[in-house]
Amino acid sequence: MTLVLIVALVTGAILFGIGVYGALSQTNLVMIMMGVELILAGALVNLVAFWRFLHPESYSGQMFVLVVMTVMAVEMAVGFGVAIARFRAKGSVEMEEAGDLKG
């Protein structure tokens, strides 16, 4: 059983790493959001594996998964709102052209 837990944790870790690479390397706002989605997917895999193999009697683990899914939905909604506003103002969602947001 530990084998399945380790397989799930390693998968989650690699998804997290790919997401970190994507969020840091992409110049487009929508692609950066895709990286963040992969980071959260890695976290979801770990949470489900922890619930299933370590504490299946406590449903707080599944509740935590629902909270992370909420964070994913909120990130998408706010990200697209910002993308639309930025596109209207500057005609592009390229983050290399967004130096004026530094303040």
Next chain:
Amino acid sequence: MYAQAFFVAVFGLAAIGFGVVVFRTSSMVRSALALLFSQTAVGCMFLAMQTEFLGVLQIMMMATEMSIMAIFMVMFMMDPGGMGGMDMTHQKRFSIGAGVVAAGVAIVVAFWADWGPVTAEAPDAAMQTRALGMELLGRSMLIFETAGITILTAMIAATAVAIPVQTTANSADKEDTE
């Protein structure tokens, strides 16, 4: 047990493979579809780990989210089809290093940590859904309600941000053109 490990590994490999494709393809629409397949594979991993409700929820949510993302890709990208072969990346070396270090540290922790006794049997699907419902409307109700309010606030905020601002100068310009 080995069957479960096999299916978790197969879907895990699919999730990782499609996750890599997201940042490797030059077509942004293909990127969105690859992310959809990656998230669906994650949902299938949940099903293989006998977490039926969350697995189905993940697949349904991500199918909707990624379809919307593909539409936004076509709207906002200069080259959504990737025909121009544009490079849309920066600080590549640093990003690869950060990704490898993040994944490496998490893998080392996964192998070295003492996870304690592992449970072989999971509650059946109906029992899980019932117990999760009781959890949502019992002990975790405040968290559940907060999540709902947060999504509602985010929807209103996103709509407010996306609506074009009507300034006096804009209105005067419009009147002039009419």
